[in-house]
Amino acid sequence: MSVVTISRQIGSLGCQVARLAAEALGYRLFWREVINKAARCCGAPDAALADIDELGLLGLKTSLKASQSYVEAVKRVIEDLAAEGDVVIVGRGGQTILRGLPNVLHVRLVAPAGLRAERLAQRHQISLEGARAQVEARDRYRRNYLKRFYHIDWDNPELYDLILNTARFTPEEAARHIVQATLNLPFPARQETLFPYDTIPGAC
Amino acid sequence: MIPSPEPADPSSPRFSHPAEEAFAKILDFYGIAWVYEPRTFPLEWDEHGVTVEAFRPDFYLPDQDLYIELTTLRPELSTRKNRKLRRVKELYPEINIKLFKRREMRDLMVKFGLYDQAAGIEGTQAQKPEGLLRKNAQQNAG
Numbered sequence: 132m133s134v135v136t137i138s139r140q141i142g143s144l145g146c147q148v149a150r151l152a153a154e155a156l157g158y159r160l161f162w163r164e165v166i167n168k169a170a171r172c173c174g175a176p177d178a179a180l181a182d183i184d185e186l187g188l189l190g191l192k193t194s195l196k197a198s199q200s201y202v203e204a205v206k207r208v209i210e211d212l213a214a215e216g217d218v219v220i221v222g223r224g225g226q227t228i229l230r231g232l233p234n235v236l237h238v239r240l241v242a243p244a245g246l247r248a249e250r251l252a253q254r255h256q257i258s259l260e261g262a263r264a265q266v267e268a269r270d271r272y273r274r275n276y277l278k279r280f281y282h283i284d285w286d287n288p289e290l291y292d293l294i295l296n297t298a299r300f301t302p303e304e305a306a307r308h309i310v311q312a313t314l315n316l317p318f319p320a321r322q323e324t325l326f327p328y329d330t331i332p333g334a335c
Numbered sequence: 336m337i338p339s340p341e342p343a344d345p346s347s348p349r350f351s352h353p354a355e356e357a358f359a360k361i362l363d364f365y366g367i368a369w370v371y372e373p374r375t376f377p378l379e380w381d382e383h384g385v386t387v388e389a390f391r392p393d394f395y396l397p398d399q400d401l402y403i404e405l406t407t408l409r410p411e412l413s414t415r416k417n418r419k420l421r422r423v424k425e426l427y428p429e430i431n432i433k434l435f436k437r438r439e440m441r442d443l444m445v446k447f448g449l450y451d452q453a454a455g456i457e458g459t460q461a462q463k464p465e466g467l468l469r470k471n472a473q474q475n476a477g
Contacts, residue, residue, distance in 0.1 A: 167398045171399070171400060176433075177431070177433050179398075179401075184365065188449075189361065190435070190439060260448060261449065265447045
C-alpha cells in the first residue's frame with residue numbers, strides 16, 4: 132500500500148523515470164489524469180487546461196474561486212489515489228498533500244537548467260533559445276503554483292525523501308533508486324492508518 | 336437528448352482556418368487529446384422544424400469534456416460569435432464550452448521556440464515573429 136510522489140523539473144526526464152519506477156514496482160501511474168479528474172469533479176474543465184498550459188499559450192484566466200475549487204478537487208483526487216495505494220503520482224503538489232505519511236515516498240527529480248534546455252530542444256526540435264525560455268517559464272509556473280496554493284517552496288529539500296539529479300543518473304538508474312527506497316518504506320497494517328481522517332472524501 | 340460527439344480521426348482533418356491548425360499543434364504539444372468539429376448544435380428552427388441556424392465548435396477535448404471555439408481578433412465578428420455562444424449555453428446548459436482568443440498566442444509561441452505552431456496564426460496584431468523570420472532565414476540560407 133505504498134505511494135510514490137514525484138516532483139520534477141521540466142527536462143529532468145521525470146515522466147520517463149516515473150513510468151519506469153511504476154512499471155518496476157507494479158504500481159499505477161497517475162499524471163494528467165489527476166488534473167482532468169479534478170477539473171471535471173469541480174465542474175471547471177477549463178481549469179485543467181489552465182493547469183496543463185504551463186507556458187500560458189492558451190491565455191486562460193480562471194477565477195480565484197474556480198482555481199481554489201479546482202485545487203481542493205486535486206487534493207481529494209490525490210488523497211483517494213493514495214488511499215487505494217500502490218500508485219505513483221506525478222506532480223500536482225503530491226509532496227505536500229501527502230506530507231508526513233509513513234507509507235509515502237516523496238521524490239524530487241532535478242537537472243541543471245542548461246542540460247534540461249538541451250534535452251527539450253532535442254526532444255521537441257526547437258531552438259535552444261526557445262527551450263531555455265520554456266525551462267524558465269515552466270520552472271516559474273510550477274514554483275508559483277505550489278507557493279500560491281500550498282504555501283510551500285518548491286525547492287525546499289525538506290519536502291523530499293529522495294532527490295535525484297538526472298545529470299548523474301540515467302532514467303533506469305534513477306528508477307532503481309526509487310524502487311529500492313520504496314521497498315524500504317513501512318507498510319501500514321490497516322488502511323485507516325494511512326489517513327488520519329474520519330472519512331476519506333470521494334473523488335466525485 | 337444530446338448525442339455524444341462522434342469519434343473522429345484527428346490525424347488528418349481539413350481545418351477551415353490556419354489558426355485552427357496552429358491551435359491543434361498546441362494541443363498536440365501539450366499532449367491534449369482533441370477532435371475537430373465533432374458535432375453541430377442547432378440554435379434556431381423554422382416553422383417546419385428545419386434548422387436555420389447552428390453552431391459547430393471547432394474542437395472537442397474528450398479528457399476535459401470541453402468544447403473549444405476559436406475567435407478572430409476583429410470585434411464585429413466576435414460579437415456574433417459571442418451571441419451564438421450564449422444561445423448554445425441557454426439551449427444546452429449541460430455542455431462545457433470555452434471561447435479562445437488568439438491574441439498574444441503567436442508572440443508566446445515564438446518566444447518559446449514553437450515556430451511551426453506560430454506559423455499558422457496570421458492576421459493578428461502580434462509582434463513581428465522575429466524568431467520565425469530568423470528560422471526561415473536560416474532554412475533559406477541552408
